[in-house]
Amino acid sequence: MQRTMTRRQMLRFIGQGAAAAALAALHDPAEAIGDNGLARRLKVKQIKTYVLRTGHTVVEVVTDRGIRGWGECSPMVHGSVFARLIEHAIAPRVIGRNPFDVERIWRSVFFGRYKLGPMGVYLEAIAGVDIALWDIMGKALDLPCYMLLGGKLRDQVPLYASAMRMRRTPEQEVEFLRGWYERGFRAAKIHPYERWAFNQGRDDTLEVARAVREALPGMALMVDVNNAYTVDRALAVGRALEELGCVLFEEPIAAYDYDGYARLCDALEIPVGAGEQEYTVWQHKDLILRGRIDVIQPDVVKCGGLTELRKIGTLAIAFNRPIRCHNTQPTIGTAAHYHFWVSAPMCIVEQEYPADFHPLRDRYQLLTEPLPIKNGSLRMPDRAGIGVELNRKVLAELTV
Numbered sequence: 001m002q003r004t005m006t007r008r009q010m011l012r013f014i015g016q017g018a019a020a021a022a023l024a025a026l027h028d029p030a031e032a033i034g035d036n037g038l039a040r041r042l043k044v045k046q047i048k049t050y051v052l053r054t055g056h057t058v059v060e061v062v063t064d065r066g067i068r069g070w071g072e073c074s075p076m077v078h079g080s081v082f083a084r085l086i087e088h089a090i091a092p093r094v095i096g097r098n099p100f101d102v103e104r105i106w107r108s109v110f111f112g113r114y115k116l117g118p119m120g121v122y123l124e125a126i127a128g129v130d131i132a133l134w135d136i137m138g139k140a141l142d143l144p145c146y147m148l149l150g151g152k153l154r155d156q157v158p159l160y161a162s163a164m165r166m167r168r169t170p171e172q173e174v175e176f177l178r179g180w181y182e183r184g185f186r187a188a189k190i191h192p193y194e195r196w197a198f199n200q201g202r203d204d205t206l207e208v209a210r211a212v213r214e215a216l217p218g219m220a221l222m223v224d225v226n227n228a229y230t231v232d233r234a235l236a237v238g239r240a241l242e243e244l245g246c247v248l249f250e251e252p253i254a255a256y257d258y259d260g261y262a263r264l265c266d267a268l269e270i271p272v273g274a275g276e277q278e279y280t281v282w283q284h285k286d287l288i289l290r291g292r293i294d295v296i297q298p299d300v301v302k303c304g305g306l307t308e309l310r311k312i313g314t315l316a317i318a319f320n321r322p323i324r325c326h327n328t329q330p331t332i333g334t335a336a337h338y339h340f341w342v343s344a345p346m347c348i349v350e351q352e353y354p355a356d357f358h359p360l361r362d363r364y365q366l367l368t369e370p371l372p373i374k375n376g377s378l379r380m381p382d383r384a385g386i387g388v389e390l391n392r393k394v395l396a397e398l399t400v
């Protein structure tokens, strides 16, 4: 006999179904929301640090459910230092925790080992682990990391070609940058002939800037002298760069001289940038309030990872400062930056991309696929997490 159901009976039936689902959710909320239950149960099982003979450091965080995340530390320090810090100072505070407790983990690692320093190598070690945790969060939810950072404000990111001089003459530098111009890059940054400080060295900065501006007028030009000048010398060079139409004067004086930066930023029209030697949101606050800096330049593989970078992004909104991230790694670092660049409101200008030969990109192909850069812009595919995978054979070959 076919059963028929009155409208009232049907409503009662649907109501019972909803009540049953609600009861199930009370018994096991994780199961009730389907795949997201995985995110709730994840625990960090192991942290592996790969010290590469190229001088670079890769971090892999492994969870108990098989999801793994990749991170990278700044290459400014030998990887063995990072390996020891991660093993002894960081891992004990991360293993066993849910990667989604990323703020709690960051604060435990930072404040729990505060005597290791609120900047420098310790923050760079934290960065490697933190980026991997964000990669895991994205993979666990099947979402690209920018969706965890507020979603996209832009689809692609214009890049500028940034190269150390490597003792190239002005003519050689023009030809070097012409190659990047022909690849579609419309902005570039030059550096000094060699490293020096307090005006004590060969300084052909203006000669190179003039040559590039004349030969490549369609290339926006930035100048980074890596802390080479005293304040008075920086004022004179900065005024000359204004005449040449340069768009950024980066780290003209010692990084710690916030009073000097304030004098420069008040006096010059050309935007002055710094931030690659500032780490936390607190240091960037001082750079803005005391140094009155025009453009801030944090780096995800230095400043403490995406957890700290997103706070610096909020600081930039509060103080109306454009962000041009410092970026030396065309590997995990650039991929991690991408998610910040597309989602952070103040990333409104070109972002740094390393133009010099880089072994992990140009010789060994550490990433299983090259980053998709076309006409000078990066647009990552919408993959879960950071969006890159590493060639494990290459990683094994390069690991010391």
Ligand SMILES: [Mg+2]
Binding pocket: 224, 226, 250, 251, 276, 326
């Ligand atoms: Mg720089």
